[in-house]
Amino acid sequence: MLTEQICKIRQCHHDNLMARHFDPAYFASLSPAQQKRLQQIILTGIENPDSIMGAYAMHPEDYDLFQPYLDKMIRDYHNIKGELKQVSDWGSDERFDLRNIDPVLANSSMRVRVGRNLADFPLPGAMSKKDRLAFEKRMVGVFSGLVDSPDFGGRYLSLTPDSPYQISEEQYQQLVDEHKMFKDMSADPYLSAAGISSDWPYGRGMYESTDGQLIVWVGEEDHLRIMTMKRGALLNDIFARLRISLDAIERQGLVFARSATYGYVTSCPTNLGTGMRASLHLELPKLTKNGTTLEGLKQLTKTLGLSVRGAGGEHTEAGAGGLVDLSPSGRLQITEEEICRCLYEGIVALREIEQRS
Ligand code: ADP
Numbered sequence: 620m621l622t623e624q625i626c627k628i629r630q631c632h633h634d635n636l637m638a639r640h641f642d643p644a645y646f647a648s649l650s651p652a653q654q655k656r657l658q659q660i661i662l663t664g665i666e667n668p669d670s671i672m673g674a675y676a677m678h679p680e681d682y683d684l685f686q687p688y689l690d691k692m693i694r695d696y697h698n699i700k701g702e703l704k705q706v707s708d709w710g711s712d713e714r715f716d717l718r719n720i721d722p723v724l725a726n727s728s729m730r731v732r733v734g735r736n737l738a739d740f741p742l743p744g745a746m747s748k749k750d751r752l753a754f755e756k757r758m759v760g761v762f763s764g765l766v767d768s769p770d771f772g773g774r775y776l777s778l779t780p781d782s783p784y785q786i787s788e789e790q791y792q793q794l795v796d797e798h799k800m801f802k803d804m805s806a807d808p809y810l811s812a813a814g815i816s817s818d819w820p821y822g823r824g825m826y827e828s829t830d831g832q833l834i835v836w837v838g839e840e841d842h843l844r845i846m847t848m849k850r851g852a853l854l855n856d857i858f859a860r861l862r863i864s865l866d867a868i869e870r871q872g873l874v875f876a877r878s879a880t881y882g883y884v885t886s887c888p889t890n891l892g893t894g895m896r897a898s899l900h901l902e903l904p905k906l907t908k909n910g911t912t913l914e915g916l917k918q919l920t921k922t923l924g925l926s927v928r929g930a931g932g933e934h935t936e937a938g939a940g941g942l943v944d945l946s947p948s949g950r951l952q953i954t955e956e957e958i959c960r961c962l963y964e965g966i967v968a969l970r971e972i973e974q975r976s
Pocket residue numbers: 728729730732795797798799844896898899900928930931932933944
């Protein structure tokens with residue numbers, strides 16, 4: 620039944636990697652308990668046949684347990700042939716200064732985030748409401764360490780009903796509009812099918828440092844999305860601040876889930892490796908036909924190793940003046956420094972093409 624359903628999806632949805640790499644013989648070789656687990660992992664791709672990946676891990680060890688299947692999907696998505704080795708390197712000396720491209724970029728909106736998951740909780744798709752609340756409580760303890768430190772300060776804000784840190788609906792909406800907080804995930808069919816948005820809004824919240832540059836999302840697609848954001852021109856600044864912040868957070872006694880093969884474990888196999896997405900908001904009025912379409916730009920950015928999103932994030936359209944979100948597509952088999960360079964060089968190329976258009 621399941622096999623037939625997936626084979627049908629494969630015929631009509633060629634990009635669905637869950638369906639493309641599903642092997643009935645492999646599935647049949649698993650124990651009933653393992654089959655049940657795997658079914659949960661791929662349910663999102665079955666319920667949403669237009670998925671690109673079509674799977675979310677439910678436990679950090681899923682990537683090892685179901686490697687014969689998931690590895691094929693991961694290599695296909697990340698375009699990896701031969702040996703797979705994730706190396707971390709944040710670089711040191713090279714400066715990536717947007718003012719060298721054009722002085723008008725001096726006040727650009729820069730953001731870099733990593734997805735991280737704790738080794739001792741199920742991944743968000745498999746968390747119970749009790750797990751979500753226990754996880755948030757654990758993070759409140761971690762954030763109190765940051766709040767007390769002069770380098771960070773700030774506060775934790777919660778969406779959990781009756782939490783002492785709870786914010787109002789209006790405050791929440793304002794944070795979303797300011798690009799600081801994540802949207803209501805229960806509206807996302809891919810996350811809902813995987814159970815990732817279950818129990819919304821329990822156990823969800825965010826920490827923000829006093830200077831607003833460090834933000835940590837609690838309870839979105841990964842346990843944690845740790846990000847630094849600021850307006851400026853030196854990309855190195857947001858990377859350096861993120862690295863320092865990650866160390867400070869880990870020092871509070873957290874152990875992040877890692878895989879020997881795939882680096883940092885994330886819910887979605889598309890984010891494995893660095894878990895990193897570094898983005899820049901850039902105005903491209905000509906290439907977006909005054910902000911009316913992203914279609915042509917999607918093809919163009921692909922050739923530069925970049926992805927384009929609307930100015931409101933994933934699944935949004937270009938903003939006023941053709942404002943878009945550009946980020947390197949690579950997450951796995953790439954270092955943090957290479958991501959920074961890819962973003963910088965991609966912007967150099969895109970600005971040139973925009974000006975020539
Ligand atoms: P991610 O999956 O990397 O967290 P999303 O596409 O879901 O990113 O976007 C999350 C939020 O971050 C959105 O509000 C988006 O507009 C905001 N954002 C992303 N990049 C930037 C940037 N460079 N400057 C300002 N806001 C940004």
